[in-house]
Amino acid sequence: MSATIKKAQRLRADIIKLLYYKKKSSLTDLSKRTKKSLPLITSTVNGLIEDGLIIEQGLAPSTGGRRPLIFLLNPNYKRYIVAVAMDQLTTRLTIYDLSNHQVLPTQVIDLDMAENKSADTLIAFIEDCIKKSDINKTHLLGIGIGMPGFVNAEKGMNYSFLQVEEEISLQDYLSKKLSLPVYIDNDSSLIALAELNFGEARNLKDVLVVNIGWGTGLGMIVNGKLYRGSSGYAGEFSHIPLSNSNALCSCGKRGCLEVETSLLVMVQKAEAAVKNGEETSLKTLFKDKSKSHADHFLDAVIKQDPVSISILADAAFQIGKGLATLIHIMNPERIVLSGRGAKAGKMLLPPIQQAINEFCIPRIAEQTEIKFSTLTDEAELLAAASLMVENSLFE
Amino acid sequence: MSATIKKAQRLRADIIKLLYYKKKSSLTDLSKRTKKSLPLITSTVNGLIEDGLIIEQGLAPSTGGRRPLIFLLNPNYKRYIVAVAMDQLTTRLTIYDLSNHQVLPTQVIDLDMAENKSADTLIAFIEDCIKKSDINKTHLLGIGIGMPGFVNAEKGMNYSFLQVEEEISLQDYLSKKLSLPVYIDNDSSLIALAELNFGEARNLKDVLVVNIGWGTGLGMIVNGKLYRGSSGYAGEFSHIPLSNSNALCSCGKRGCLEVETSLLVMVQKAEAAVKNGEETSLKTLFKDKSKSHADHFLDAVIKQDPVSISILADAAFQIGKGLATLIHIMNPERIVLSGRGAKAGKMLLPPIQQAINEFCIPRIAEQTEIKFSTLTDEAELLAAASLMVENSLFE
DNA sequence: GATTTCTTTTTAAAAATTTTAAAAAGATTG
DNA sequence: CAATCTTTTTAAAATTTTTAAAAAGAAATC
Numbered sequence: 001m002s003a004t005i006k007k008a009q010r011l012r013a014d015i016i017k018l019l020y021y022k023k024k025s026s027l028t029d030l031s032k033r034t035k036k037s038l039p040l041i042t043s044t045v046n047g048l049i050e051d052g053l054i055i056e057q058g059l060a061p062s063t064g065g066r067r068p069l070i071f072l073l074n075p076n077y078k079r080y081i082v083a084v085a086m087d088q089l090t091t092r093l094t095i096y097d098l099s100n101h102q103v104l105p106t107q108v109i110d111l112d113m114a115e116n117k118s119a120d121t122l123i124a125f126i127e128d129c130i131k132k133s134d135i136n137k138t139h140l141l142g143i144g145i146g147m148p149g150f151v152n153a154e155k156g157m158n159y160s161f162l163q164v165e166e167e168i169s170l171q172d173y174l175s176k177k178l179s180l181p182v183y184i185d186n187d188s189s190l191i192a193l194a195e196l197n198f199g200e201a202r203n204l205k206d207v208l209v210v211n212i213g214w215g216t217g218l219g220m221i222v223n224g225k226l227y228r229g230s231s232g233y234a235g236e237f238s239h240i241p242l243s244n245s246n247a248l249c250s251c252g253k254r255g256c257l258e259v260e261t262s263l264l265v266m267v268q269k270a271e272a273a274v275k276n277g278e279e280t281s282l283k284t285l286f287k288d289k290s291k292s293h294a295d296h297f298l299d300a301v302i303k304q305d306p307v308s309i310s311i312l313a314d315a316a317f318q319i320g321k322g323l324a325t326l327i328h329i330m331n332p333e334r335i336v337l338s339g340r341g342a343k344a345g346k347m348l349l350p351p352i353q354q355a356i357n358e359f360c361i362p363r364i365a366e367q368t369e370i371k372f373s374t375l376t377d378e379a380e381l382l383a384a385a386s387l388m389v390e391n392s393l394f395e
Numbered sequence: 396m397s398a399t400i401k402k403a404q405r406l407r408a409d410i411i412k413l414l415y416y417k418k419k420s421s422l423t424d425l426s427k428r429t430k431k432s433l434p435l436i437t438s439t440v441n442g443l444i445e446d447g448l449i450i451e452q453g454l455a456p457s458t459g460g461r462r463p464l465i466f467l468l469n470p471n472y473k474r475y476i477v478a479v480a481m482d483q484l485t486t487r488l489t490i491y492d493l494s495n496h497q498v499l500p501t502q503v504i505d506l507d508m509a510e511n512k513s514a515d516t517l518i519a520f521i522e523d524c525i526k527k528s529d530i531n532k533t534h535l536l537g538i539g540i541g542m543p544g545f546v547n548a549e550k551g552m553n554y555s556f557l558q559v560e561e562e563i564s565l566q567d568y569l570s571k572k573l574s575l576p577v578y579i580d581n582d583s584s585l586i587a588l589a590e591l592n593f594g595e596a597r598n599l600k601d602v603l604v605v606n607i608g609w610g611t612g613l614g615m616i617v618n619g620k621l622y623r624g625s626s627g628y629a630g631e632f633s634h635i636p637l638s639n640s641n642a643l644c645s646c647g648k649r650g651c652l653e654v655e656t657s658l659l660v661m662v663q664k665a666e667a668a669v670k671n672g673e674e675t676s677l678k679t680l681f682k683d684k685s686k687s688h689a690d691h692f693l694d695a696v697i698k699q700d701p702v703s704i705s706i707l708a709d710a711a712f713q714i715g716k717g718l719a720t721l722i723h724i725m726n727p728e729r730i731v732l733s734g735r736g737a738k739a740g741k742m743l744l745p746p747i748q749q750a751i752n753e754f755c756i757p758r759i760a761e762q763t764e765i766k767f768s769t770l771t772d773e774a775e776l777l778a779a780a781s782l783m784v785e786n787s788l789f790e
Numbered sequence: 791g792a793t794t795t796c797t798t799t800t801t802a803a804a805a806a807t808t809t810t811a812a813a814a815a816g817a818t819t820g
Numbered sequence: 821c822a823a824t825c826t827t828t829t830t831a832a833a834a835t836t837t838t839t840a841a842a843a844a845g846a847a848a849t850c
Contacts, residue, residue, distance in 0.1 A: 007809095007835090008835095026799080027799075027800080028798080028799065028800090036836080036837090037836060037837045037838075038799085038800080038801090038837090039800095039801080039802085039836080039837075039838095040835085040836060040837080042800080042801085062797090062798075062799095062844090062845055062846065063797085063798070063846095064796085064797050064798065064845085064846060064847085065796085065797035065798025065799065065844075065845060065846070066797080066798050066799040066800075066843065066844040066845055066846095067798085067799080067844075067845070068798075068799060068800090069799085069800090150758065159758070205625060206624060206625040218724070220724075222617055222618075222622065223617075223618070223622075227617065227618075228726075229601060229725060229726025229727070229762075230600060230601040230726055230727055230728035230762060230763075231726060231728075231762045232726070233726040233758075233759050233762060234724065234725055234726040235724060235726075236723040236724065236726070236756065236759060237723070237724065239723055239756055240719070240720040240723045240724065241637075241716060241719055241720065241754040242636075242637075242720075251756050252756075253753075253754060253755075253756065255754070321636060324635070324636055325635045325636065325637075325720060326724065328631040328632070328634055328635045329613070329615075329629065329630060329631065329632065329635065329721065329724065329725075330624060330629055330724075331623075331624025331625055331626060331627070331628040331629040331630075331631070332624070332625055333625035333626070358648075359636040359648060359650070360648075361631065361634055361646050361647075361648065363545065363554070363628075364628050364631055367624075367625065367626045367628060368625075402806090402838095403806095421828080422828075422829080423827075423828060423829090431807080431808090432807060432808045432809075433808090433828085433829075433830090434807080434808075434809095434829095434830080434831085435806085435807060435808080437829080437830085457815085457816055457817065457826090457827075457828095458817095458826085458827070459816085459817060459818085459825080459826050459827065460815075460816060460817070460825080460826035460827025460828065461814065461815040461816055461817095461826080461827050461828040461829075462815075462816065462827085462828080463827075463828060463829090464828085464829090
């Protein structure tokens, strides 16, 4: 009977997840989305109501027939998720309830992932934040973490950063030390999941999500699911051979896209321009040390600083050339430009579009729509939370 | 009750398809592959035996427990499939039984797909072949056709060739005129399906199949299924911007992979070499008009003609560069080199491997194995048949 | 403006399918 | 060579889906 119980449990969890993503839903809708029959959904939902996880909200407006009953998560069912978003130097953390409201404001620390004991620094930071939040640990579903590097989400390993000495995976190590479920994933994969669950890729099947940040990452939605490749490395967009420049990339190869398109390189170019005495508002902006050069650079772009825009446009054109390749290969219905760099939105689009026009067969290019993310810095945190929710059984 | 009948019918068809692909199978195996329970499989198989579609063959050797009963398609259940493989100038046709044995030797005609009435020529050819085969039309399951061009298999349209005047799809037009079910697909997609069902991609999940032929096509196996993209155009490998040469491609763009890697271009280069008086065995080979220049060129490569090998190596290196991009993006477990050009097998591999080593991050490249197809010219025909089988309900 | 027809949702009974458990047939091991 | 493990097959119980019918509105028609 245990397999049946598990199956019922999974259906309960699936219903809760759907309500987590959709906020509210009717029985018919839940039946269609879970691909389970209505009687089964009805009885499962009634069970969830009895157990206090779900409430009935009343009738929705009719869509042409009998008005459906609407169900949503019980606001008194208090469960929380710790969401962590890391980059090489900075780590952010927040705690969400099941309505995606932050119950702890975003906490930030400087954390150099390449350092030796960085995993333990992370653990201390998370423990500290949980303590600060004053939440009963039994009400925490677990911890979702997004991080750069070669991450195998299934195995819970990061081959690039946060090495742990022991013979267990990083995920298991963190889980053991924090005595909570932990799930990790690559930052670009998470941003793609954020767009799929909450953003511009919602309800679509084949979407490419470009993470314009320190590097240029890619998350691929294939058949409505995140595609990770046979060993979890799919989407290594930034190291495809493309660039005309022969500059050496950090990966050891030449001609990588990353060499010309990462925010890091753009900032370096901007710094060089300032040094060369070029006329740019960056000269004064860079003196303000309260923000990073990257933020200043993006600000300057938004404020139409010509030097910054020109640097960005060069990078964007290269990204567009890379996207042309992706469009030919994947034929996605949409490409979503997300990540920190997507803030520069409108400035980015013309050179990208130009490159696509130049390098794509029109018949193919016209099948793909290009959109900017509306999720900003929160994308990765939201997706880190949903990564945890996705793996929870709500027992 | 009709939906239940349909469901039962589909399961019957699924079992027949599995036996078509696997030749023989046990109840447990069928249950696992159809993801249906054993009791259901048992009763469905018994029904199929009663109806004479399946026979019981006896016991298989034990794998460590009770010996399983083995089932296979009844050789007396005579159904046939017409398989057609087209390229721009030549069309091949054969008729298979459900054991993939040709009951009509491969027939060939010259058929210029770009011509006005080419669809009707095709119809006449198919009708002629069926007549010649002397098979009772009620025993024909239908016709599967592979063809180049922008093919939307779902809609049954080919946007590049074989235009029909009427307001219906090419597939429906052919089906109506031939009064048999017809299914069409892109040649490269079909070759990928051939590898998935009968060749080097069998039992694998994420595989890229490169069709080295007049162009360089790509079929992508993602999660064990052919991926077609959101509008059926995925895998346009040959027109990604990659080449250093600035030559204009037939698609109107510059820098396409196709410009340097298609068999057509290789043959042109070979012809130019002969004209320039270079020392090559092609000079004499080309005088033999019984074979096409392309075949002669491939023969010369296999016979180690230096000029031909050098031309091929240049193209192969470019293909390898393109594959480096694909490996980074898709992270496949295997790449299968298939199509006519794959005959040159061993000559092709070193430059391809060299390009991959040069342009891939080693950690990623080592996840992908490169193999040559063992299916030769028959790949497309076999897959055309399986395309039809896949869509048949065996009523 | 009332009545009929068409949608959509919900409930209840019937049919189909899966699970579970147990039996059968053979392999493996000490 | 008996005892234990595997794998397959069969039978009974439990679950899930289908089907059909009822309920609740919306839209259309007279």
